[in-house]
Amino acid sequence: MFPSSNFSFSPSSLFSAYASLTGFLMLFRSLFNDIVPERLRSYITDLLNRFFTPKSKNLTMVIDEMIGFKRNQVFDAAEVYLRNKIGPETARLRVGKLPKHKHFTISIVKGEEILDTFENCELRWSYIESENERSGKEKRSYELTFEKKLRDKVMNSYLSHVVAESEEIKRNLRAVKLYSKDVRASKDDDGMAGGGWGCINLEHPSTFETLAMDPGAKKKIIDDLERFLKRREFYKRVGKAWKRGYLLYGPPGTGKSSLIAAMANYLKFDVFDLDLSSIYDNAQLKSILLSTTNRSILVIEDIDCSSAEVVDREAEYQEYEEGYHGKVTLSGLLNFIDGLWSSFGDERIIVFTTNHKERLDPALLRPGRMDVHINMSYCTGLGFRTLVSNYLGLDGLNHPLCEEIEALIDSTEVTPAELAEELMQDDDTDVVLRGVVSFVENRKFETSKTKELEDSICKLHDGDEKHNGSKKKKKGKGKGKGKALG
Numbered sequence: 001m002f003p004s005s006n007f008s009f010s011p012s013s014l015f016s017a018y019a020s021l022t023g024f025l026m027l028f029r030s031l032f033n034d035i036v037p038e039r040l041r042s043y044i045t046d047l048l049n050r051f052f053t054p055k056s057k058n059l060t061m062v063i064d065e066m067i068g069f070k071r072n073q074v075f076d077a078a079e080v081y082l083r084n085k086i087g088p089e090t091a092r093l094r095v096g097k098l099p100k101h102k103h104f105t106i107s108i109v110k111g112e113e114i115l116d117t118f119e120n121c122e123l124r125w126s127y128i129e130s131e132n133e134r135s136g137k138e139k140r141s142y143e144l145t146f147e148k149k150l151r152d153k154v155m156n157s158y159l160s161h162v163v164a165e166s167e168e169i170k171r172n173l174r175a176v177k178l179y180s181k182d183v184r185a186s187k188d189d190d191g192m193a194g195g196g197w198g199c200i201n202l203e204h205p206s207t208f209e210t211l212a213m214d215p216g217a218k219k220k221i222i223d224d225l226e227r228f229l230k231r232r233e234f235y236k237r238v239g240k241a242w243k244r245g246y247l248l249y250g251p252p253g254t255g256k257s258s259l260i261a262a263m264a265n266y267l268k269f270d271v272f273d274l275d276l277s278s279i280y281d282n283a284q285l286k287s288i289l290l291s292t293t294n295r296s297i298l299v300i301e302d303i304d305c306s307s308a309e310v311v312d313r314e315a316e317y318q319e320y321e322e323g324y325h326g327k328v329t330l331s332g333l334l335n336f337i338d339g340l341w342s343s344f345g346d347e348r349i350i351v352f353t354t355n356h357k358e359r360l361d362p363a364l365l366r367p368g369r370m371d372v373h374i375n376m377s378y379c380t381g382l383g384f385r386t387l388v389s390n391y392l393g394l395d396g397l398n399h400p401l402c403e404e405i406e407a408l409i410d411s412t413e414v415t416p417a418e419l420a421e422e423l424m425q426d427d428d429t430d431v432v433l434r435g436v437v438s439f440v441e442n443r444k445f446e447t448s449k450t451k452e453l454e455d456s457i458c459k460l461h462d463g464d465e466k467h468n469g470s471k472k473k474k475k476g477k478g479k480g481k482g483k484a485l486g
Helices: 011-035 038-052 073-085 148-173 215-229 232-238 256-267 282-290 313-322 330-338 381-392 400-410 416-423 429-485
Strands: 058-064 093-096 105-108 113-118 121-131 138-147 177-180 198-201 243-249 270-273 296-300 348-354 372-375
Touching: 058 073, 058 148, 073 105, 073 113, 073 121, 073 138, 073 148, 105 121, 113 148, 121 148, 138 148, 215 256, 215 372, 243 256, 256 270, 256 296, 256 348, 282 330, 381 400, 381 416, 400 429, 416 429
Parallel strands: 177 270, 243 348, 243 372, 270 296, 296 348
Antiparallel strands: 058 138, 093 105, 113 121, 121 138, 177 198
16 A cells, blocks of 8 residues: 555645746746847747647638739639629628729628639638738738638639639620721720720610511521630631621611621620721731731621722732732732631621622632621511511511511512611501501502513613614625625
8 A cells, every 4th residue: 555645735836836937938938039039939939830720621822913013814803703602691892883884893892701612612712902011002812712622623623614704704794895997096995906996885786686587597697606606626626717707788778787786796796897998008907907806796898889999909910010009909808808817816707798799709709708698688577577576566466467568578678677667657556557558568569660660671672682683684684695796
């Protein structure tokens, strides 16, 4: 048996021990601060903190606004992407609107957090504002926190997803621009084109739903546009520039400009309106076209009229010999449409319009320059149904006069623009449709009379030619007999 021993501490002894330990620590701290250099103290402190602090299973990425003197693309993408991730738990938001934008922009402020999920993984975004120690300016950044095991997924997939989604959001929100060399560029323009292009917002309300075209023709155009957008790798694989050419031809008033606006609104592509008659020479043409942007539609209207300003290849050679170079040449235009310079930029659409397709140089019409030829013909019965829906808010089959009008329209030549004007003549639907019936009947009568007159003139012309031909034959016979007698 060992002797038992009892250990007991009185309150006074405990207090004395605590006071001694506190005094020692204060003395040690004072000596530590006075003797040990600041950098070494900081190093020892960090080392002790790391040793005693449990390791976190999370990783935090800091995404600064600037990288050197350039903006960080990931920061800009996150700012746009997180707008659609803001939930009801967010307490404070920053709201703004640019002068030419239709939508408000929202973003989180300092101290707020946003939770996001990606492929069943949770990620936390935080917005940070601090002062730059060197410049004293405000420094902005985002912090992205997630589990360390997700690092590869975030780097290889998630950040790319954020950038791609932000681009799609910006395309859907931004206003489509209409560019022209005749519009003065200003500091307020938020367009992206240089080269002296001025721009305004394209406010044209035309869509494929409101176009008075045959539904089958509209579907073909939409399918072709969708196929073009998805074929980036295809064009690269076959060695062709990622562009598409369209020729819209037909009488005036058949909706060529409306179709261009519908294409721009559908694709969210900016429109560049180019007047060839204002271009001095090939060098200026090249400079202007190179200043257009990707994801855009270049429009050259009335190319048959502009062709008068474009020197054909034979005249071009003659003027080159004479030392004159001050005009846009056909070969210069073709070189940009389908030559080496056509590979500049991506997702480009070129649209030509004409009222007279037969007047165009065959070199312009071949695939690779004008890939798709769209006949913008006179209005059809199905097209009229769309007009009635747009202007009167009716289904074309719901009114007894509509079937009669559709039959009349299919048997004559009348443009959608003319019918649209008739549909705006009155607020009373019955009055309007009776007026349309009268208008189309008059047009049909005028067309038949004009055709009869043209047929009569042709017959008279043919009769004169036959009469003159018989006279020449008789005269020839007479001359032949005279020679024989001689």
